[in-house]
Amino acid sequence: MNELPQQLVNGLLLGSMYGLVAIGYTMVYGIVQLINFAHGEIFMTGAFGALTVWLWLPGGTTMWIALPLMIIGAIVVAVAIAVGAERFAYRPLRTAPRLAPLITAIGLSLALQQAVWAWYPEAKSARTFPQIAGGPFEIGSVTIQTGDIFLVLAAPISMAILAYFVMKTRTGRGMQATAQDPDTAKLMGVNTDRIIVIAFALGAAFAAVGAVAYGLKYGEINFRMGFILGLKAFTAAVLGGIGNIYGAMIGGVVLGVAETLATAYISDIPGMDKFGSQSWADVWAFVLLILVLLFRPQGLLGERVADRA
Numbered sequence: 001m002n003e004l005p006q007q008l009v010n011g012l013l014l015g016s017m018y019g020l021v022a023i024g025y026t027m028v029y030g031i032v033q034l035i036n037f038a039h040g041e042i043f044m045t046g047a048f049g050a051l052t053v054w055l056w057l058p059g060g061t062t063m064w065i066a067l068p069l070m071i072i073g074a075i076v077v078a079v080a081i082a083v084g085a086e087r088f089a090y091r092p093l094r095t096a097p098r099l100a101p102l103i104t105a106i107g108l109s110l111a112l113q114q115a116v117w118a119w120y121p122e123a124k125s126a127r128t129f130p131q132i133a134g135g136p137f138e139i140g141s142v143t144i145q146t147g148d149i150f151l152v153l154a155a156p157i158s159m160a161i162l163a164y165f166v167m168k169t170r171t172g173r174g175m176q177a178t179a180q181d182p183d184t185a186k187l188m189g190v191n192t193d194r195i196i197v198i199a200f201a202l203g204a205a206f207a208a209v210g211a212v213a214y215g216l217k218y219g220e221i222n223f224r225m226g227f228i229l230g231l232k233a234f235t236a237a238v239l240g241g242i243g244n245i246y247g248a249m250i251g252g253v254v255l256g257v258a259e260t261l262a263t264a265y266i267s268d269i270p271g272m273d274k275f276g277s278q279s280w281a282d283v284w285a286f287v288l289l290i291l292v293l294l295f296r297p298q299g300l301l302g303e304r305v306a307d308r309a
Contacts, residue, residue: 002141007264008257009142015256016155017217019249020210021233022240023162024082024203030179030243031199032094037105038085039207040230041112042078046208047129047221048116049077054130063132067150067212070130074208081112082204083197091193109227116223126222129215147216154209159249162202166245171198179243228282235289241299250300258288 024039053073057066089108093101120127135146144152166172177185178195186192214229215221236255240247262284292300 003264005140005142007260009144011257011260012253013148013151013217013256014260015236015253016151016249017210017213017252018229018233018236018256019252020155020158020206020213021229022236022248022252023206023245024200025234025237026240026243026245026248027175027199027203029237030245031175031182032090032196033098034090034101035105035234036085036090036200036203037102037230037234038108038112039082039203040226040228040233041109041116042082042085042204042226043207043211043214043230043233044221044223044226045081045112045116046074046078046204046211047215047225048120048127048223049208050074050212050215051127051129051221052077063130066130067132071209071212074212075205078204078208078211079201082200086197086200091196109230113223113226120223126220129219129221131219132216145217147213147219150216151213154213155249158206158209159246162206162245165202171195175199232282232285235285239289239292239299241301244299244301247299247301254300255285255288259285 021039021043024042025036028034028036028039050070050073053070054066057069085108089104090101093104132146132149135144135149137144137146137149166175174185174190174195175198177188177190178192182192185195211221214225232255233252236252237248238251239254240249240251259281263281266280266284
């Protein structure tokens with residue numbers, strides 16, 4: 001029990017990263033009802049975009065100067081790929097049966113993995129990600145690593161910006177209208193194609209921020225990093241209520257805390273020692289998803305997707 005505050009903080013940090021990526025899933029689904037399974041790889045390309053900026057910077061550049069440039073690089077790469085995918089892969093299939101864009105998303109996911117591997121052949125194992133010097137920091141009985149400081153700041157700031165954008169701006173209201181009824185929104189003068197592109201771009205931007213946080217937290221990235229994390233982010237979106245932006249972040253936090261506590265404490269139960277290992281962390285995440293879907297299929301906060309049947 002003495003470790004509980006530390007484990008809760010670890011889970012909160014992990015869940016915040018899941019939530020940042022889950023926002024992309026839930027925004028796209030809320031507007032076009034598409035599960036973009038390539039979103040995990042968009043997250044991955046953001047990480048490599050940040051790394052590319054770091055490698056291009058002159059030697060001796062401090063992280064305090066490099067980090068903002070790396071974030072911009074990550075966002076530019078992720079947004080460019082997401083917008084390109086929407087324009088050339090998903091838009092032509094918008095009126096097709098739902099299975100067609102789903103298969104396209106899976107194919108795009110594999111293509112992005114191989115493209116990054118071809119660009120960074122050494123990424124087959126892992127690439128070292130630059131770190132912020134200093135730390136760790138002690139707050140009572142809780143230790144926060146230097147790489148987590150970025151996530152502590154980025155997650156609430158990102159959510160505040162998103163909340164303001166969706167609730168207070170004309171484009172944000174257009175997104176809400178398109179999510180409710182795209183045909184009626186179009187009749188009312190909303191450019192639904194533009195709204196959909198913006199949804200893809202915003203989701204990719206948040207995924208890119210999450211990718212930088214991942215690199216700073218774990219110290220390395222690889223071309224397969226988006227697969228499992230993308231699945232967990234999708235799980236977080238479903239937990240919170242697919243289509244619900246705030247639910248995506250809450251679902252991420254719940255998932256992160258549950259995964260961390262399960263890994264830390266399951267092994268203390270007699271006969272369950274092997275189930276508390278790190279290799280079982282992914283399993284407990286999906287066990288939680290199954291339980292939530294059994295007892296509350298609409299997610300913790302409920303879906304915010306209109307019935308378009």
